[in-house]
Amino acid sequence: MNTGPARGMRDFLPEDLRRRQYVMAVIAEVYQQYGFEPLETPAVENIETLLGKYGDEGDRLIFRILKRGEAAETGQADLALRYDLTVPLARVVAEYRARLPKFFKRYQMQPVWRADRPQKGRFREFYQCDVDAIGSTSMVVEAELLGAAGDVLQRLGFSGYMLRLNHRQVLSGLLDAGGVPVGQHGDALIALDKLDKIGRDGVARELADRGISADGAARLLETFAPSGADAASTEAAAWNAQTLARVTTLLDGRAAEGVAQLTSILSLVAAAPVGAHVRLDPSLARGLSYYTGAIFEISVPDLAGSLGGGGRYDGLIGMFLGEAVPAAGISLGLERILVVMAERGMFPAHIGADAADVMVTIWNADGIADALALAAELRASGLRVEVYPEPDKLGKQFRYAASRSIPCVTVVGDDERTQGWVSVKHLPTASQQGHPRAEVAQAIRTLTARTHHG
RNA sequence: GUGAGUGUAGCUCAGUGGUAGAGCUCCGGAUUGUGGAUCCGGCUGUCGCGGGUUCGAUCCCCGUCACUCACCCCA
Numbered sequence: 001m002n003t004g005p006a007r008g009m010r011d012f013l014p015e016d017l018r019r020r021q022y023v024m025a026v027i028a029e030v031y032q033q034y035g036f037e038p039l040e041t042p043a044v045e046n047i048e049t050l051l052g053k054y055g056d057e058g059d060r061l062i063f064r065i066l067k068r069g070e071a072a073e074t075g076q077a078d079l080a081l082r083y084d085l086t087v088p089l090a091r092v093v094a095e096y097r098a099r100l101p102k103f104f105k106r107y108q109m110q111p112v113w114r115a116d117r118p119q120k121g122r123f124r125e126f127y128q129c130d131v132d133a134i135g136s137t138s139m140v141v142e143a144e145l146l147g148a149a150g151d152v153l154q155r156l157g158f159s160g161y162m163l164r165l166n167h168r169q170v171l172s173g174l175l176d177a178g179g180v181p182v183g184q185h186g187d188a189l190i191a192l193d194k195l196d197k198i199g200r201d202g203v204a205r206e207l208a209d210r211g212i213s214a215d216g217a218a219r220l221l222e223t224f225a226p227s228g229a230d231a232a233s234t235e236a237a238a239w240n241a242q243t244l245a246r247v248t249t250l251l252d253g254r255a256a257e258g259v260a261q262l263t264s265i266l267s268l269v270a271a272a273p274v275g276a277h278v279r280l281d282p283s284l285a286r287g288l289s290y291y292t293g294a295i296f297e298i299s300v301p302d303l304a305g306s307l308g309g310g311g312r313y314d315g316l317i318g319m320f321l322g323e324a325v326p327a328a329g330i331s332l333g334l335e336r337i338l339v340v341m342a343e344r345g346m347f348p349a350h351i352g353a354d355a356a357d358v359m360v361t362i363w364n365a366d367g368i369a370d371a372l373a374l375a376a377e378l379r380a381s382g383l384r385v386e387v388y389p390e391p392d393k394l395g396k397q398f399r400y401a402a403s404r405s406i407p408c409v410t411v412v413g414d415d416e417r418t419q420g421w422v423s424v425k426h427l428p429t430a431s432q433q434g435h436p437r438a439e440v441a442q443a444i445r446t447l448t449a450r451t452h453h454g
Numbered sequence: 455g456u457g458a459g460u461g462u463a464g465c466u467c468a469g470u471g472g473u474a475g476a477g478c479u480c481c482g483g484a485u486u487g488u489g490g491a492u493c494c495g496g497c498u499g500u501c502g503c504g505g506g507u508u509c510g511a512u513c514c515c516c517g518u519c520a521c522u523c524a525c526c527c528c529a
Contacts, residue, residue: 002502002519002520004520004521007520007521057526057527057528058527058528060455060527061527061528084529112529114527114528114529116455116526116527116528117455117526118521118522119522119523119524119525120522120523120524121529122527122528122529123529126529127529128529190526190527286528287527287528288528305528305529306528306529307529308529309528309529331529332529333528333529334529335529336529337529361488363487393485393486393487393488394486394487394488394489395485395486395487395488395489396489397488397489398488398489399488399489399490400489401489402489402490403489403490409488409489411487411488413487414487415487423487423488425488425489427489427490430488430489432488
């Protein structure tokens with residue numbers, strides 16, 4: 001019997017879950033500070049809700065659920081596990097539009113499922129932490145989304161992160177200007193998107209493999225990755241101004257709306273703390289087909305792949321409602337953030353492995369009721385209390401407490417009972433002292449405070 | 455979906471054509487009112503599964519499944 005979880009799925013043991021919950025709490029707090037409200041949707045959607053929203057590759061990776069009952073033998077699917085949180089949001093907005101505020105801002109942190117083959121840092125079930133704002137075409141939305149994502153990373157302790165910014169219309173205009181026929185835009189984008197991964201030479205090879213002329217490829221590369229430019233060592237505002245000017249020249253009047261929107265976003269963001277981390281990147285593409293305007297991707301040095309991404313998708317809700325509703329959002333990949341934080345040791349000490357502040361030992365069978373009563377008293381004072389469940393030898397009980405990193409242990413033996421005292425041992429310092437029963441909780445609080453801050 | 459690699463104790467891994475070992479973990483004891491140390495003792499295996507070659511297969515061959523890595527694509 002194989003006891004591992006199904007392929008691409010994971011169990012989260014207590015230590016894992018503490019870290020996940022810490023990061024999710026920070027994300028939720030920041031999202032709330034920006035006025036986003038919580039939303040949850042079902043794991044399962046009707047399959048037609050999902051199909052056709054993500055592009056061909058996306059459709060292939062949707063986890064399908066077979067029809068049940070007699071229809072199961074047809075092999076047809078009528079349900080599917082959700083592939084992301086954006087499409088379910090679009091469905092919700094279409095369904096409840098009348099009940100939702102004019103500008104609906106929601107955050108959502110739930111698992112999504114993709115039927116691809118697992119790999120390092122890639123799973124079939126993973127959490128996304130999305131914020132989206134529905135109902136406005138203003139670039140204030142983009143600026144706030146970037147601000148929220150930047151605040152999250154800042155609060156988690158990241159420093160070298162970059163919020164890459166581009167625009168679908170600008171991208172398309174640049175490809176036109178570079179002489180790529182519309183039919184090959186997709187191929188060219190896939191290749192150009194790998195610029196930071198495989199470099200200029202790699203992209204040139206890939207472009208050739210995809211049937212783009214050598215002349216076109218050379219022009220594209222010069223457009224998207226001008227020689228001599230180095231984003232990392234150039235200050236953000238200067239880099240963005242240079243890049244914007246260069247792109248505008250190359251476009252020669254194409255995609256004017258896209259250029260205006262990027263200009264607007266950059267100026268709105270300039271005053272905020274996140275401004276120093278926003279970088280215009282003409283090569284940023286993003287795979288999902290529903291984006292229509294600005295697109296973002298969050299990256300940090302030393303990690304292939306991104307910590308998250310997003311963009312504007314003014315057409316998606318209309319696919320459900322028949323009437324266009326503007327929308328934009330950003331999604332943080334929880335697992336990617338956790339991977340980087342683990343590698344860099346970015347978790348604060350206080351989310352360590354201690355499951356309780358104090359363990360109450362059991363002296364003997366007759367002492368069980370009193371041990372439970374003591375535990376209840378300590379819990380009533382706000383402490384986290386574990387009761388050792390069996391009247392084992394004291395040495396075993398102490399060993400257990402130490403193995404679980406529980407800092408304090410209480411003992412009520414015959415001596416303590418006759419004096420009405422409780423002995424408290426502080427394991428990290430090996431100090432032990434007796435206290436009147438009414439003062440035990442306070443004594444433990446003092447000791448655990450010392451454990452956590454010293 | 456494509457390609458490569460790996461499957462031996464709870465974990466990390468040795469090993470050999472003659473039906474298996476180490477370290478760690480775990481359990482017990484030295485220490486029946488006190489912990490991570492030390493010492494002593496102990497438990498555990500359809501050697502992934504099925505078939506083939508062989509007198510005999512954990513080892514060689516074929517198939518299969520699982521996992522890992524890379525590609526595609528993505529968070």
